[in-house]
Amino acid sequence: MCWRPFRELSTTLEESPLDPRFDWLHASAAAVDLEAREAAISRQGELTKPPGSLGRLEDIAIQLAALQGRAQPALEQVRIVIFAADHGIASAGVSAFPQAVTAQMIANMAAGGAAISVLARQIGASIELIDLGTVAPVPAHPLIRQAVIAASTANLAEAPAMSAEQLAQALAEGAAALERARAAGAELFIAGEMGIGNTTAATALTCALLGLPASSLVGPGTGLDRGGLARKQALIEQALALHRDSLADPTEAPIQALAHLGGFEIAAMAGAYVACAQQRVPMLIDGFISSAAALVASRICPGAADWMLLAHASAEPGHQAMVQALGLRPLLDLGMRLGEGSGAAAAVPLLRLACDLHAQMATFAEAGVAPKGD
Numbered sequence: 251m252c253w254r255p256f257r258e259l260s261t262t263l264e265e266s267p268l269d270p271r272f273d274w275l276h277a278s279a280a281a282v283d284l285e286a287r288e289a290a291i292s293r294q295g296e297l298t299k300p301p302g303s304l305g306r307l308e309d310i311a312i313q314l315a316a317l318q319g320r321a322q323p324a325l326e327q328v329r330i331v332i333f334a335a336d337h338g339i340a341s342a343g344v345s346a347f348p349q350a351v352t353a354q355m356i357a358n359m360a361a362g363g364a365a366i367s368v369l370a371r372q373i374g375a376s377i378e379l380i381d382l383g384t385v386a387p388v389p390a391h392p393l394i395r396q397a398v399i400a401a402s403t404a405n406l407a408e409a410p411a412m413s414a415e416q417l418a419q420a421l422a423e424g425a426a427a428l429e430r431a432r433a434a435g436a437e438l439f440i441a442g443e444m445g446i447g448n449t450t451a452a453t454a455l456t457c458a459l460l461g462l463p464a465s466s467l468v469g470p471g472t473g474l475d476r477g478g479l480a481r482k483q484a485l486i487e488q489a490l491a492l493h494r495d496s497l498a499d500p501t502e503a504p505i506q507a508l509a510h511l512g513g514f515e516i517a518a519m520a521g522a523y524v525a526c527a528q529q530r531v532p533m534l535i536d537g538f539i540s541s542a543a544a545l546v547a548s549r550i551c552p553g554a555a556d557w558m559l560l561a562h563a564s565a566e567p568g569h570q571a572m573v574q575a576l577g578l579r580p581l582l583d584l585g586m587r588l589g590e591g592s593g594a595a596a597a598v599p600l601l602r603l604a605c606d607l608h609a610q611m612a613t614f615a616e617a618g619v620a621p622k623g624d
């Protein structure tokens with residue numbers, strides 16, 4: 251695919267026609283292993299149950315077999331990477347919580363007291379926290395990687411959220427996190443996020459990519475009241491109008507939308523997802539913000555969605571449109587809207603159950619059970 255980021259730029263994004271910093275994004279998504287898929291389908295047909303009776307537990311095992319390239323998939327090594335960043339738009343009052351919470355929650359995650367800390371311990375996942383830039387200080391901690399791009403993005407209702415250089419840095423941080431996850435032997439990659447104001451960025455980004463009005467996707471995020479919700483919608487409308495011309499070229503729209511309307515953590519997640527698809531690492535997508543990043547990744551890298559499982563349906567109302575556009579089906583619907591990768595972590599036991607059933611059930615022949623008649 252001939253894809254040229256920043257070919258025709260707004261004056262604030264100054265890059266050359268073919269910017270080499272984005273070259274790596276051009277590589278295609280890997281093909282899934284159809285032989286392993288067929289072998290897994292065939293094994294499911296031999297297990298002691300009416301064919302199809304384990305429903306989506308069968309589909310999960312088959313998909314993981316195709317992604318891991320083995321007839322018997324397994325999920326011992328799960329990696330959770332939490333990308334954290336602040337947003338310029340937060341100063342406009344689009345969140346129910348103060349901006350300082352982003353940095354405070356990174357510290358809480360590192361100390362082991364956040365929901366994702368409990369979930370990661372429970373499922374035995376390794377965890378990495380990446381600080382891409384917060385307004386309040388983040389303490390030094392062995393679990394926290396300092397990869398600060400800027401204290402926050404710019405206010406996307408007034409200017410492009412980030413420069414091309416900042417975008418390149420964020421995307422590369424995501425790819426580097428995937429590289430470390432692979433080195434640690436990860437069999438499944440989960441990206442989580444933390445960023446006060448990031449439902450505004452994720453909503454604006456999705457509106458731009460799907461051509462939908464702010465009113466159809468905007469939601470309360472951390473718990474905005476009616477007045478806050480109206481302010482959030484108006485700011486997203488303002489941002490979409492401001493950046494419309496910069497997003498006009500459909501071949502560049504995903505990357506331009508990321509630069510103009512995204513956040514550092516959203517761009518890093520998109521970079522990690524593209525790298526996962528290119529490097530054969532199955533990913534489990536979390537909620538609203540993660541799905542916006544997944545949508546960008548699937549637009550940048552056609553075929554990336556083949557490498558994704560969607561953990562859950564977020565309670566944030568705009569998530570439904572993202573789910574539809576991704577063509578994925580959520581595994582869980584628990585009314586969650588936390589982020590942090592929490593919904594994905596909650597779905598891991600289900601995936602493991604699917605793998606264990608696939609590997610450990612007896613076949614009709616082994617158990618001496620008569621198979622389905624003709």
Ligand SMILES: O=C(O)c1ccc[n+]([C@@H]2O[C@H](COP(=O)([O-])O)[C@@H](O)[C@H]2O)c1
Pocket residue numbers: 344345346347443444445446447448449450470471472473474536537538539540564565566586587588589590
């Ligand atoms: O992932 C979700 O489905 C989700 C839905 C609503 C809110 N969040 C989290 O809440 C924060 C953003 O909410 P807000 O209201 O500040 O835009 C951010 O840290 C997200 O992780 C996450």
Ligand SMILES: Cc1cc2nc[nH]c2cc1C
Pocket residue numbers: 347351355443444445472588589590
């Ligand atoms: C406390 C808190 C925890 C979070 N985790 C992810 N987003 C969050 C937002 C808030 C406000």
